[in-house]
Amino acid sequence: MPFAKAAYLAAAALLVALALAVGAWRLTRPGPPQYLTLPITRGDISHTINATGTVNPVLTIIVGSYVSGVIQQQYCDFNTRVRKGQLCAKIDPRPYQTLVDQARAELDNAQAQIAKDRALLAYAKRAFERDAQLLQHGIVSQDAADSARSAYDQARAQVAVDAAAIEQRAAALRTAEVNLGYTNIVSPVDGTVVSRNVTIGQTVAASFQTPTLFLIAADLTQMQVDTNVSESDIGDLREDTEATFTVEAFPKRQFAGRVVQVRQAPQTVQNVVTYDVVIGAQNTDLSLKPGMTATARIVIATRKQALRMPDQALRFTPSQATPQPALRxxxxxxWVLRKGRPLAVEVTIGLDDDSYSEITGGELHEGDAVIVGETAGRANATTVAAPRLRA
Known part of the structure; x- marks a missing residue:
């Protein structure tokens, strides 16, 4: 009897352990995958290019100095409104005034010299004519007549030399006067001073390179954004394309603009090729300042109320999917969910805004549930929130 009782207890324990193992296996075995879906909807899709750049005036004039010297007076500063021809600074004119006086004196000397030589020419001419008449009567020798003619020719040549010297001295005087005029630093256009690089007493050296004294923006109500666009996006850009941009000073404000130029000069930095795309913008309230960093969004194409699906669907493949034929x-x-099972559907894609893709062909309709992911489990298919369109 004790042996039978022990065997009975062992069998009961074995049955309990087997039941627990079966229950644990049933609880832990993987169920069918749970698919996450998003609906196909209608909405606007815009293909855009994002780029960063710098806000600059449309026309910036560099005001330099042609002559060297010490800044004697300064009349313009930052933000000064200037008119064309307005005096902005003055270089000490005394060294250049001295050169003008010297050149004028040399010109006066050359004019006095030609007056003297003209008098000698008149005397030499009369002497030559007189000796020529006397030679006909045999009063003077041939040698005396020839000497008088030579003196006349020399006097005439000397007057020509003096005339050339006068032209040379006059040119030197004009050069000195021009250099004297360059001591006045004037604005070549109407505009606003955006940069000043000199102060009173500073020495300006213009020997090898023209120094920059002022930068003048011709019109701050017209600005441009110089952006760098990668070579992969430059093929879609055209002039007069709409664009918007923001600056850090006004993060909640969007400025409107248009592409005014796609420059052909490439810029290569660390093997990355970009092109300068210029966006023109109005700045009537002068909110935009030169040098601001701008984040631009250039709209290449837009579709209104297009049939669209989330981009996640294009990147999803079910884990239990069978091999599919190559795509055309x-x-x-x-993959769409039909009767609880994934079904592959071929579609053609149009515009893509990085959140949604336009469906231009295929057996998909508004409201169809496309699969964007899967999880292990027993639950039915779940619809997740649609992604937000990128701003």
Whole structure:
């Protein structure tokens, strides 16, 4: 009897352990995958290019100095409104005034010299004519007549030399006067001074390179954003394309603009090729300042109320999917949930705004549930929130 009782207890314990193992296996075995879906909807899609750049005036004039010297007076400062021809600074004119006086004196000397030589020419001419008449009567020798003619020719040549010297001295005087005029630093245009690089008493050296004294923005109500666009996006850009941009000073305000120029000069930095795209913008309230960093959004194309699906669907493939045939050129494959099972559908894609893709062809309709992910579990398919369109 004790042996039978022990065997009975062992069998009961074995049955309990087996039941627990079966229950644990049933609880831990993986169930069918749970699919996450998003609906196909209609909405606006815009293909855009994002770029960063710098706000600059449309026309910036560099005001320099042609002559060297010490800044004697300064009449313009930052933000000064100037008119064309307005005096902004003055270099000490005394060294250049001295050169003007010297050149004028040399010109006066050359004019006095030609007056003297003209008098000698008149005397030499009369002497030559007189000796020529006397030679005909045999009163003077041939040598005396020839000497008088030579003196006349020399006097005439000397007057020509003096005339050339006068031209040379006059040119030197004009050069000295021009250099004297360059001591006045004037604005070449109407505008606003945005940079000043000199102060009173500073020495300006213009020997090898023209120094920059002032930067003048011609019109601050017209600004431009110089942006760098990568070579992968430059093929879609055209002039007169709409664009918007923001600056850090006004993060909640969008400034409107248009592409005014796509420059052909490439810039290569660390093997990355970009092109300068210029966006023109109005700045009537002068909110935009030169040098601000701008984040631009250039709209290449827009579709209104297009049939669209989330981009996650293009990147999803079910874990239990069977091999699919190769896609045709220009087509993409998405998976839709039909009767609780994933079904592959080929579609053609149009515009893409990095959140949604436009559906231009295929057996998909508004309201269809496309699969964007899966999780292990027993629950039914779940619809997740649609992604927000990127601003």
């Amino acid at each position: 050129a220009g087509h993409a494959r998405v």
